[in-house]
Amino acid sequence: MSWKTLEQSQEKVVKMLTNSIHRDRLAHAYIFEGARGTGKKEVAFQLAKSYFCKERTSVEPCQRCSDCKRITSKNHPDVHLISPDGQSIKKQQVEHLQKEFSYRGVESKQKVYIVEHAEKMTASAANSLLKFLEEPNSPTIAILLTENIHQILRTVLSRSQVLTFAPLKREQYVDQLVESGMTRAMAVCLGTITTNISEAEKFSQDDWIVQARNVVLQLTEEVHSRPQHVLFTLQEKWLPLFQGKDQADIGLELLLLWYRDLLYIQMDNKAECVFVDQVERLEQQALYSSQDKIQRQMTAIFEAKRHLHANVNPQLLMEKLLFKLQEG
Structure with a gap:
């Protein structure tokens, strides 16, 4: 997967992110919102690769180095994926995430956190997440994926950069x-x-x-x-x-x-x-x-x-x- 490939379906989102990578001005928190199947998770992991890859060409990760391969296989020690436990994302999951934030990176100072179905966070979980967004432990990036942005706390929205994923072409x-x-x-x-x-x-x-x-x-x-x-x-x-x-x-x-x-x-x-x-x-x-x-x-x-x-x-x-x- 490359930014060029992803751009074919999500041109605006990809251009915004790649411009930010090129200028070294990535936000500390993003919300990727849009219907299922529009590539939110793929873009999130591609962003993580560009963030960690030391062999990238301009904005494109090399896809061959240890960082890229481990992110592809979902076992990079400094890239964390949080998914609903049952019907919701619970406070304990976010508290565990908070502890991870407090540690230095296993292999670097960088960390990326991807929260899948972020709209399923309980109220207490969402309020706990606010601490990360208000006091980011730089250099870290939090990426929240959602199909129902209206269900996310307004305070969380206000502390994140929202990128809307367009429906796929027919x-x-x-x-x-x-x-x-x-x-x-x-x-x-x-x-x-x-x-x-x-x-x-x-x-x-x-x-x-x-x-x-x-x-x-x-x-x-x-x-x-x-x-x-x-x-x-x-x-x-x-x-x-x-x-x-x-x-x-x-x-x-x-x-x-x-x-x-x-x-x-x-x-x-x-x-x-x-x-x-x-x-x-x-x-x-x-x-x-x-x-x-x-x-x-x-x-x-x-x-x-x-x-x-x-x-x-x-x-x-x-x-x-x-x-x-x-x-x-």
Whole structure:
């Protein structure tokens, strides 16, 4: 891993940190905040390498020296990772960290502390951490990683430099989902619904999202060519699967994405399609439609999404929507 590689997904964060390394003006405390999967921990350990590496070229650690190798393997004596013990980071963990702060470095005067899921610190743990931030034992760097910055004490925030990690670009995000074991078709679909890795993994559990996608594909085919089956599929498959507003909203979002893909096909823009494994079907349906009709169908889905959150009966809402989609 190099700063150049990390810069491809987190350009602003990397430029700020590498400029600080180059000028020898690193802060004593950082908060890296952003969604899971955006590279916070990778950047934290890369910063530790640049901080300790004696063979680095400009800001790039050599990745070959003893310091770099031990940081990579997570066993450097002066780089400490604190993670939640159960559901929280407890005061005792921070007190242990405080003792470590009071010692001189095992092999140097430098120390780096990385606190994972910092928002899970108990109130007493967070207050104990303030001592480190108010009276830094230089040269030390504390790096707090969080997905929920609003849950961190304001006093901790005020004593740290906050760096916000941007969501991954769609291509990077999809590649990461594929690496986790998803098919590319499903990864593209989930990558359009959410940019949060945790949420995507939650959707993929128990194959719920696979079933949801299949029901949407069946319903769009029946709207197009088997209208007599639409209400049966609604009763037997849609309503039992999409229970509650959140799941129903995802179902409507998938429907919307299908008709948006139809519009992309009409515009000869296949590269933007979400249902990447259904292009042949999309092209077939597009032959019997028009851009005006598709836009009316998309408008009907937008209206259904708006009414869904106004406590409209889900069955009546879907029956009305399906009639509009068939009518065009």
